[in-house]
Amino acid sequence: MALHPTLARLLTRRVVITDGAWGTQLQARGLSGGECPDAWNLSRPADVESVARAYVDAGSHVILTNTFRSNRLALAGYELANRVRELNVAGAQISLHATGAKALVFASMGPSGKMLMMGETTEEELKAAFEEQAEALAEAGVHGLVVETMSDLAEAMIAVRAAKSTGLPVVASMVFDSGKNKDRTMMGQTVEQCAVALADAGADVVGANCGRGIAGYLALCQRLAQAAALPVWIKPNAGLPEFVDGKLIYQTTPDEFAGFAPALMDAGARFIGGCCGSTPEFIRALAAKVPA
Amino acid sequence: MTDLSKLHDAILNGDAKTAVAVTKEALDAGANPMDLVTQYMIPAMDEVGRRFECEEYFVPELLLAARAMKGSLELIRPLLAESGAEPVGRVVIGTVKGDLHDIGKNLVASMLEGAGFEVIDLGADVPPEKFVTAAKEKKADIIALSALLTVTMPMMKNTIAEVERAGMRDSIKIIVGGAPVTEQYAREIGADGYSDNASGAVQLARSLVTKKAA
Numbered sequence: 001m002a003l004h005p006t007l008a009r010l011l012t013r014r015v016v017i018t019d020g021a022w023g024t025q026l027q028a029r030g031l032s033g034g035e036c037p038d039a040w041n042l043s044r045p046a047d048v049e050s051v052a053r054a055y056v057d058a059g060s061h062v063i064l065t066n067t068f069r070s071n072r073l074a075l076a077g078y079e080l081a082n083r084v085r086e087l088n089v090a091g092a093q094i095s096l097h098a099t100g101a102k103a104l105v106f107a108s109m110g111p112s113g114k115m116l117m118m119g120e121t122t123e124e125e126l127k128a129a130f131e132e133q134a135e136a137l138a139e140a141g142v143h144g145l146v147v148e149t150m151s152d153l154a155e156a157m158i159a160v161r162a163a164k165s166t167g168l169p170v171v172a173s174m175v176f177d178s179g180k181n182k183d184r185t186m187m188g189q190t191v192e193q194c195a196v197a198l199a200d201a202g203a204d205v206v207g208a209n210c211g212r213g214i215a216g217y218l219a220l221c222q223r224l225a226q227a228a229a230l231p232v233w234i235k236p237n238a239g240l241p242e243f244v245d246g247k248l249i250y251q252t253t254p255d256e257f258a259g260f261a262p263a264l265m266d267a268g269a270r271f272i273g274g275c276c277g278s279t280p281e282f283i284r285a286l287a288a289k290v291p292a
Numbered sequence: 293m294t295d296l297s298k299l300h301d302a303i304l305n306g307d308a309k310t311a312v313a314v315t316k317e318a319l320d321a322g323a324n325p326m327d328l329v330t331q332y333m334i335p336a337m338d339e340v341g342r343r344f345e346c347e348e349y350f351v352p353e354l355l356l357a358a359r360a361m362k363g364s365l366e367l368i369r370p371l372l373a374e375s376g377a378e379p380v381g382r383v384v385i386g387t388v389k390g391d392l393h394d395i396g397k398n399l400v401a402s403m404l405e406g407a408g409f410e411v412i413d414l415g416a417d418v419p420p421e422k423f424v425t426a427a428k429e430k431k432a433d434i435i436a437l438s439a440l441l442t443v444t445m446p447m448m449k450n451t452i453a454e455v456e457r458a459g460m461r462d463s464i465k466i467i468v469g470g471a472p473v474t475e476q477y478a479r480e481i482g483a484d485g486y487s488d489n490a491s492g493a494v495q496l497a498r499s500l501v502t503k504k505a506a
Contacts, residue, residue, distance in 0.1 A: 024442070033390030033443040034417065077392040077416075115395060117352050118359075151395075177471065179347050186395075188350025241442050241472050243480040248442050276442065276472070 003231075004169035004204050006143055010061065010104065011231060015265050015290045018106075018235065018273030019055040019063045020282050026051060026066070036078035038070045041090035048091070052098035058280040059287030062271070063099060064146060065107040067091035067137065072129040073112035073121060085136045092140030106144035106171060107137040109159055116154050117187075126155060130162035138166035147203075148173040148235075149210050149275075151186035153194050157201040164202040171233050171271070172203035176220060177211035183220065191220060195227035207233030210275040213240065213252060214260045218267045225268030232268050238277030250277030258285035265290070294318040296332050299364065303336035303406075306356025308363040315364040325371040328364070329408060337361055337406040341491040351399065354490060358402030365405065379410040381501035384426045385436040386414035387470075388447035393440035396470055399490045400436060407494045420447070420454035427455070427464055433501050436493070437483075439470040448473075449481040465500040469493060 003011065010016050026037050029047040040048050048066050055063045069075060070087040080087065088107070095105040112129060114121035134145055145163040147170065150156035156172055163170040174194050178184045183191055195206045206228045208220045214236040224232045238250035238257060257274065264272060272290075274282045294317045302311035318328060340357040343349035349357075383404050387397045394416045405411045412430050414422055427435050435455065437448045448468050455461050465484040468477075478486035484500060487493040 027443055033441065033447065113393065113395070115355075118355055178350065184347075184350065186351050188352060240474055241445070241477070242474065243477045248445060248477075 006104070007169050007204055007231065011270060013061065013291070015261070015269065016061045016271045017059055017283060017286050017290065018233070018271050019060045020274040020278035020280060021276050022051055022064070022066055022068075024277065025054065025279065036069060036075070036080060038066055038068065038075070038087050038091065039078065039080060041066055041087050041094060042083070045090065045094055049094045049098045052095045054280040055283055056099050056103050058283035060103050060273070060283055062104045062106050062144075063095055065091040065095045065105060065137070065142065067133070068108045068110035068149070071109065071112055071133045073114050073125070074110065077113065084132055088133055088136035089140045092137050092142045096141055104143040106146045107142040109133055109137075109145055109147050109163060110149050111151065111155060116152060123154075123158060126158045127162055130159040131165060134163045134166050138168055142168065144169040144171065146171040146173060146233075148207075150174050153185060153187065153189045153197055156194070157197055160198055160201040160203050169204045170202065171205040171207060172198040172201070173207035173209045173233055173235065174198075175211040176208050182212050182216055183223075191223040192227040195224050195230075199228045199230055203228075203230065205231045205233045205271065207235070207271065209233075209235035210237055213237055214257055214264075217260070217269075218263055221264055221267035221269045231270040233271035234264065234269050235273045235275040235278075237275045238282065241277065252277070254279070254281040254285035257282050258289040261286055261289040294321055294323065296323070296328070299328065300332045300336045303333055303357055303360045303364070304339055306353060306360050308356070308360040311360040312363040312367065315367050319367060319371070325368045326375070326377055328368060329372075333361055333364060333406075334408055337403070337494075340406075341403075341494060344489070344491040351490075354403060355399060358399075358406045361406035362402065380408040381433040381497065382410045382412065382430055383434045383436050383497060384412045384414065384423060384430060384432040385438070386418035386423060387416035387438045387440075388444050388451060389417055389419045390447055391439050391441050391444035392416045393438070393470075396440065396490070397436075397438035400438070400469065400493045403490045403494050404436075404497055407498065409497060420451040423451050424454050424458045424460065427460065428458070432464060433504060434465045434467060434497055436497070437466065437468045439468075439473060442472045445470075445472060445477065448483070452482055465504065467493065467496055467500070
């Protein structure tokens with residue numbers, strides 16, 4: 001299958017640098033624990049835009065959006081289910097405004113937080129929720145969609161199909177944090193099962209994010225690349241947080257993180273960014289390590 | 293006579309319908325409810341835990357087994373209460389204040405119920421005082437705290453402090469878990485135990501109530 005033209009243009013680079021974490025950046029600007037980060041797209045757009053801009057300035061070729069939770073089911077927990085459209089459109093516009101022509105915007109679509117297999121939601125409900133979100137993001141003009149941080153392959157496939165219906169290129173990224181080798185999803189699916197099924201569902205790029213530190217991503221990249229024959233997207237955590245002098249600190253430094261980039265590229269990674277604990281400094285360090 | 297190995301297997305296979313049917317049949321035939329729990333159901337859940345440890349089972353199988361166990365227990369629990377039998381222990385569980393994530397917490401709650409604990413589930417976004425009040429009211433042995441977000445992890449520490457303020461710290465065990473939580477963090481905040489999975493949380497809870505009884 002031919003690459004989506006947007007991806008073909010991006011992938012003339014050896015590796016595309018994406019962004020780092022948003023949640024911790026918003027916290028640094030005053031977001032509190034119980035607040036819905038996505039709500040800031042409406043209440044504090046300038047702060048959200050400053051995060052987006054920090055990543056563009058650090059060297060991101062693609063940035064995401066502050067819309068991770070902006071599906072009807074996840075928003076219901078914050079009593080915001082009736083604001084799906086507004087939150088997504090605002091989130092898309094903020095990132096698009098921050099990038100100008102300097103970077104592309106791939107909008108973030110996270111999980112519903114409901115368990116399909118336990119009957120907490122249905123396939124129909126998930127499909128409707130992801131379609132609603134994907135349509136709002138597409139209409140706002142984003143360049144791609146990223147279905148990310150998924151723990152259940154069944155839900156991820158529904159989200160990918162919903163995202164694909166917009167005609168935009170779609171990245172599908174799972175969390176592999178279970179099993180002895182931390183190479184399965186919470187639901188027990190293997191890297192290979194995920195890569196193959198997500199490709200079948202129409203994903204243009206397959207990937208992994210969150211879950212674990214960057215060292216474990218070398219094997220994940222190889223396995224994803226082999227199983228799906230699609231470009232691979234990764235966003236590792238900056239390690240697990242440790243408690244030092246009463247504060248939570250992510251122990252991986254930007255330089256350590258970026259030091260893995262050459263090996264990750266050899267292992268097949270075409271899109272590299274960071275998840276929890278990563279900052280614009282991580283992106284800057286990455287940008288310095290990879291060919292321009 | 294009911295073939296009770298069917299109860300064991302139904303739980304192991306996550307077949308709630310059969311588990312409930314066999315339980316009902318056995319109780320109607322006069323089986324001792326406590327024996328059903330200790331000889332068939334808990335061993336089945338132990339086997340589920342073992343299979344989880346060696347990666348034959350994953351979260352879906354745990355959830356299904358726990359649901360089958362729960363179905364049977366709903367029939368058995370009223371009878372146990374009548375006979376004055378005590379649960380293995382009482383656990384007050386919840387996701388800490390500011391955090392809405394409940395998948396992991398629900399899983400641990402189901403597995404604890406499956407292991408014969410009485411579980412008082414306070415849900416998500418639970419303020420420290422609510423843990424204390426519930427633990428006091430229900431005479432809980434254990435408070436189990438969950439957090440998925442690094443920003444809400446410190447709320448675990450606050451909750452432990454609230455238990456201390458209430459003068460209950462010496463009489464109750466506190467266990468913690470959730471994706472960003474580590475053994476080291478658990479020690480730092482003065483929790484009594486940590487597990488990175490639901491099956492391990494059950495073993496931990498068991499060892500804590502055993503120590504307490506000893």
